[in-house]
Amino acid sequence: MSSPLILLPGDEVPSEYLPNSSAPLRLGPGLRLLSQPPATKPSKHVLTATQAGILSTDNKRNAVSILSTSNRRYVPTSNDLIIAQVHHSSADYFHCMITPQSPHALLGQLSFEGATKKTRPQLKGGDLVYARVLSTGLGPGAEIELTCVNPATGKAEPGGLGPLNGGMVFDISTGMAARLIRASSSSSDQQEGVAGLVVLDELGKKLEKAGGFEIAVGRNGKVWVDCSNSEDDAVRATVAIGRCITTIDEHNLNPTDQRKLVTRILREMKIES
Amino acid sequence: MGGPIAVLHPLDRADGSASYKCPSTGSNILGSVNAPIELPGRRDALKPEEATIEVFVKPGTAPGGVGERYVEGILRTALGRVILGREKGYPRRGVVITLAIVGGESVGRGGSYLPLLPALLHTATLALLSASVPLSVTLSATVLAVNSAGEITREPSAKEVTTATSLHVLAFTSKGHLLLNESEGTFTFDTWDDVYERALAICHGSSTFGSDGDVAMAETTEGQPLDGIVRDTVEDHIHRDYAWKIDAA
Amino acid sequence: MASTTAAAASQPAAPSLALPPSQFARLQPHAYLLAHLSPPASSQQPSIRANGRAPSQFRVTSANTGSLTHTNGSAVVRVGDTTAVCGVKAEILHTEDIASWSVSHSSSSPSNKRRKLTNPTEKPGEDREDGSKDDEDDDNSYIEDFSLLVPNLSLSTGCAPGFIPGAPPSALAQSLSHQILSLLHSSRLVRAEDLEIWYQRPNFGAEELERHNEGEQMDVDAGPEAEEANLEAREIKAFWVLYIDIMIISLAGNPFDAAWTAVLAALRDTKLPRAWWDVDNETVVCSDLVSEARKLSLRGLPVASSFGVFEADAAAGWRAVVIPDAEEERKLAESERKGIQRRWILADPDGYEEGLTQERVSLVVDKTSNGKVKLLKMEKNGGFAVDRKELKDLVDISARRWDDINQILQRC
Numbered sequence: 001m002s003s004p005l006i007l008l009p010g011d012e013v014p015s016e017y018l019p020n021s022s023a024p025l026r027l028g029p030g031l032r033l034l035s036q037p038p039a040t041k042p043s044k045h046v047l048t049a050t051q052a053g054i055l056s057t058d059n060k061r062n063a064v065s066i067l068s069t070s071n072r073r074y075v076p077t078s079n080d081l082i083i084a085q086v087h088h089s090s091a092d093y094f095h096c097m098i099t100p101q102s103p104h105a106l107l108g109q110l111s112f113e114g115a116t117k118k119t120r121p122q123l124k125g126g127d128l129v130y131a132r133v134l135s136t137g138l139g140p141g142a143e144i145e146l147t148c149v150n151p152a153t154g155k156a157e158p159g160g161l162g163p164l165n166g167g168m169v170f171d172i173s174t175g176m177a178a179r180l181i182r183a184s185s186s187s188s189d190q191q192e193g194v195a196g197l198v199v200l201d202e203l204g205k206k207l208e209k210a211g212g213f214e215i216a217v218g219r220n221g222k223v224w225v226d227c228s229n230s231e232d233d234a235v236r237a238t239v240a241i242g243r244c245i246t247t248i249d250e251h252n253l254n255p256t257d258q259r260k261l262v263t264r265i266l267r268e269m270k271i272e273s
Numbered sequence: 274m275g276g277p278i279a280v281l282h283p284l285d286r287a288d289g290s291a292s293y294k295c296p297s298t299g300s301n302i303l304g305s306v307n308a309p310i311e312l313p314g315r316r317d318a319l320k321p322e323e324a325t326i327e328v329f330v331k332p333g334t335a336p337g338g339v340g341e342r343y344v345e346g347i348l349r350t351a352l353g354r355v356i357l358g359r360e361k362g363y364p365r366r367g368v369v370i371t372l373a374i375v376g377g378e379s380v381g382r383g384g385s386y387l388p389l390l391p392a393l394l395h396t397a398t399l400a401l402l403s404a405s406v407p408l409s410v411t412l413s414a415t416v417l418a419v420n421s422a423g424e425i426t427r428e429p430s431a432k433e434v435t436t437a438t439s440l441h442v443l444a445f446t447s448k449g450h451l452l453l454n455e456s457e458g459t460f461t462f463d464t465w466d467d468v469y470e471r472a473l474a475i476c477h478g479s480s481t482f483g484s485d486g487d488v489a490m491a492e493t494t495e496g497q498p499l500d501g502i503v504r505d506t507v508e509d510h511i512h513r514d515y516a517w518k519i520d521a522a
Numbered sequence: 523m524a525s526t527t528a529a530a531a532s533q534p535a536a537p538s539l540a541l542p543p544s545q546f547a548r549l550q551p552h553a554y555l556l557a558h559l560s561p562p563a564s565s566q567q568p569s570i571r572a573n574g575r576a577p578s579q580f581r582v583t584s585a586n587t588g589s590l591t592h593t594n595g596s597a598v599v600r601v602g603d604t605t606a607v608c609g610v611k612a613e614i615l616h617t618e619d620i621a622s623w624s625v626s627h628s629s630s631s632p633s634n635k636r637r638k639l640t641n642p643t644e645k646p647g648e649d650r651e652d653g654s655k656d657d658e659d660d661d662n663s664y665i666e667d668f669s670l671l672v673p674n675l676s677l678s679t680g681c682a683p684g685f686i687p688g689a690p691p692s693a694l695a696q697s698l699s700h701q702i703l704s705l706l707h708s709s710r711l712v713r714a715e716d717l718e719i720w721y722q723r724p725n726f727g728a729e730e731l732e733r734h735n736e737g738e739q740m741d742v743d744a745g746p747e748a749e750e751a752n753l754e755a756r757e758i759k760a761f762w763v764l765y766i767d768i769m770i771i772s773l774a775g776n777p778f779d780a781a782w783t784a785v786l787a788a789l790r791d792t793k794l795p796r797a798w799w800d801v802d803n804e805t806v807v808c809s810d811l812v813s814e815a816r817k818l819s820l821r822g823l824p825v826a827s828s829f830g831v832f833e834a835d836a837a838a839g840w841r842a843v844v845i846p847d848a849e850e851e852r853k854l855a856e857s858e859r860k861g862i863q864r865r866w867i868l869a870d871p872d873g874y875e876e877g878l879t880q881e882r883v884s885l886v887v888d889k890t891s892n893g894k895v896k897l898l899k900m901e902k903n904g905g906f907a908v909d910r911k912e913l914k915d916l917v918d919i920s921a922r923r924w925d926d927i928n929q930i931l932q933r934c
Contacts, residue, residue: 004515004518004519006410006507006511006512008447009402009404009407009408009410009411009447010408010409010410010411010446010447010505011447030355030405034408037518043358048409050360050407050408050409051402051405051406051408052402052403052405052507052511053405053511054518054519066519067515069281069282069289069402069403069404069510069511069514072288072289072404072405073288073307074323075362087302095472155277175514177348179517190345195517195518196516196517196518197517229427237321246397252513252514252516252517254516254517255289298586338696339696339697339699339700339703340700340704342693342696342697342700343697343700345693345697345698345702346694346697347903350880350882350903350904351904353880353904354880354881354904354905354906384704385704385708389911409728446906448907449903450906451902451906451908451909451910452903452905452906453902453903453904454900454901454903454913455900455901456897456899456900456901456902456904457704457705457708457898458708458710458897458898459897459898460896460897461894461895461896461897462895462897462913462914462917465897465913466910467819469910
């Protein structure tokens with residue numbers, strides 16, 4: 001693909017940017033099929049953008065979509081992995097906070113791996129859970145339901161769902177959260193990192209001796225970091241990782257600067273690597 | 274006279290925001306958009322099949338009055354035609370646009386809001402773009418004053434407004450439709466026709482009269498078209514947001 | 523008319539499914555109006571609105587002035603089923619009660635020429651074409667600066683469904699109030715000179731004059747002022763403030779036209795008693811002789827006319843909106859010329875039609891004595907249908923409306 005194409009609402013998608021296959025085209029967010037194609041070329045798809053953003057074409061899935069401004073308020077969508085904070089609990093549910101401005105989401109007391117009436121986790125207000133959005137309901141005022149278990153298998157899938165003990169949570173932008181999820185979920189054998197992020201690989205290499213670290217990224221703009229294996233340095237290393245991620249988010253650093261930043265912060269915090 | 278200065282997303286907490294400053298009229302607007310959000314307590318007032326658009330204009334110094342209600346009405350009608358309120362997730366919810374007049378002349382009782390209207394429209398459009406609210410087109414607007422000698426002044430200063438015989442605000446969509454026209458004062462239709470030509474040239478750069486040579490002339494005399502300023506502002510912001518992706522590609 | 527529509531609605535199905543036209547109008551308002559405007563070619567029916575009017579026809583308008591006896595001027599204007607009552611009440615505002623008066627006034631002499639030079643809010647040289655009538659333009663800023671015109675519009679309880687008692691002024695009422703005020707200002711309908719209450723200084727000796735000057739904060743520059751005052755020998759001591767209250771007692775669409783016509787008729791009816799400054803009692807005294815009261819001399823006769831645009835696309839109500847290019851618009855206009863009309867500009871829309879139109883046009887026109895049309899306001903918002911060509915046609919329609927309103931107001 002040539003240089004990225006930025007579209008504004010009302011702009012038409014040029015046909016050379018559309019995947020040329022006969023299979024049905026999938027339209028992602030921000031694009032719309034004009035229901036009145038101009039009479040001159042009725043057979044062609046005429047797509048217009050409805051949001052401002054970069055046109056992204058996926059030839060494999062035969063899909064096009066608009067990547068819009070990244071740092072937005074989190075709107076819960078099914079299957080998103082998020083970090084929620086328990087606010088209070090009632091007979092059947094934990095009432096959790098996803099973002100400060102949205103109403104509480106419900107997390108069933110038994111929606112944990114292997115949970116029964118007797119073995120269910122005892123969560124207090126302020127505790128953190130790594131959960132998946134099960135449903136968002138329809139219409140306004142609908143409740144958002146969370147789960148920490150795959151209802152079909154009864155396992156915590158993907159791994160790591162459940163209460164988060166220890167560690168620390170850092171706030172990041174939702175755009176950064178999406179990048180971190182892509183970076184941490186794909187294989188790390190690429191040279192330049194995934195989604196332009198090398199920070200996790202870099203930190204992983206440097207902190208290997210100190211015992212490594214655990215990380216959970218929530219799409220709602222939260223990242224949880226824990227270094228309980230590194231004994232004495234646990235708190236310092238956690239703060240260092242958090243600082244690296246939030247600084248990269250704020251200043252939009254490129255891979256080279258990310259490496260420099262990691263080295264600098266680890267030196268400042270006196271963590272030997 | 275410098276061009277307008279627009280900044281996208283200056284506010285962290287809002288879904289979308291923009292600030293817009295027009296040096297020649299002296300208006301300075303800060304706007305935020307929250308969408309889609311639940312509007313509390315008025316379920317029966319919400320339309321079942323589309324979004325409810327609310328516009329609030331906050332004057333810089335005084336509390337809002339009838340003039341603000343009026344300009345809010347104008348903005349709501351104009352933007353309502355551009356916002357796609359039937360897209361997924363928007364029906365029965367609200368699009369709330371708040372525009373604060375940060376600097377410039379304040380509007381007195383019964384005073385004209387027209388000199389501020391283009392800045393308000395641009396701020397609202399940019400804020401809607403930064404909130405990724407689905408829109409059918411973007412728009413650009415300008416204000417023109419005609420004085421007693423028949424001279425047309427683009428984006429007049431407060432002093433030029435008071436000596437003008439008529440004031441005109443025109444807003445065009447990015448496809449060249451006249452979306453909004455507000456004219457007051459004493460004028461003839463022929464005067465307005467000239468104003469229309471000039472406004473179209475200011476907003477879109479390409480004027481409708483004559484050959485290619487004329488078009489180039491119009492562009493140089495009017496500076497960068499306002500339509501292009503809106504586009505550049507958004508493109509710059511997206512470039513910054515996706516620097517990691519664009520650099521890698 | 524109604525029978526064709528009912529037939530179109532029910533198809534040739536069972537007769538029990540046929541709806542009376544009134545119900546069809548409620549259930550399918552858009553299709554109902556469209557069926558009226560575009561009757562099938564075979565039926566030989568003319569295109570006509572559901573209320574029986576042609577697209578550019580206004581509703582029957584009637585005006586009656588002077589029915590409220592306790593006001594200085596009043597009018598009841600009825601445009602179809604929309605009825606507006608307007609009363610004008612004049613009250614006296616002493617210049618010593620105006621905080622900014624002494625500042626703005628003592629720095630300039632009472633002469634109009636000086637004021638024009640010092641005040642930047644003047645609009646010099648405007649409207650000189652029909653000179654004889656319009657030369658005293660200069661002191662209009664008094665009206666804006668001191669708020670001498672105070673219009674207030676209320677949509678009374680029960681004027682239309684949905685207006686409940688005790689509710690605060692709706693956004694509609696507030697913006698209509700603002701529109702009327704800003705039109706009063708920008709059209710400069712009322713002359714400031716009509717609202718001024720003067721003190722004619724009797725030609726006494728110098729000592730009397732001096733004594734007088736002390737009482738009124740002009741002593742700072744009393745020296746040069748006294749000489750000039752000898753020449754002028756008169757000054758403004760008070761203003762009339764006109765409280766213009768408009769009440770829409772029945773709202774069936776297009777409130778602005780009715781309200782503005784009511785304001786216009788009431789101001790034409792307004793009589794102010796002769797008033798002067800009584801130097802002994804230091805107060806303004808009014809004459810109770812009806813013969814001495816004088817009418818306002820208004821500048822021109824601005825007439826408002828509003829329009830709504832009805833789009834034929836029945837699906838526009840629920841389908842995602844598609845906005846054609848400007849070029850496609852032109853093609854659309856071409857097809858219109860061939861007889862397939864897709865949109866109608868409806869003059870003076872009633873309540874039913876207002877619910878079906880998004881795009882609005884509002885024009886205020888005046889005609890000079892030599893028949894030249896000038897525009898005082900032109901607003902268009904909410905759609906893409908009306909562009910230059912359409913606006914030009916609407917100006918012509920509004921000019922014809924001006925003749926009608928002019929006749930109606932002359933009669934009453």
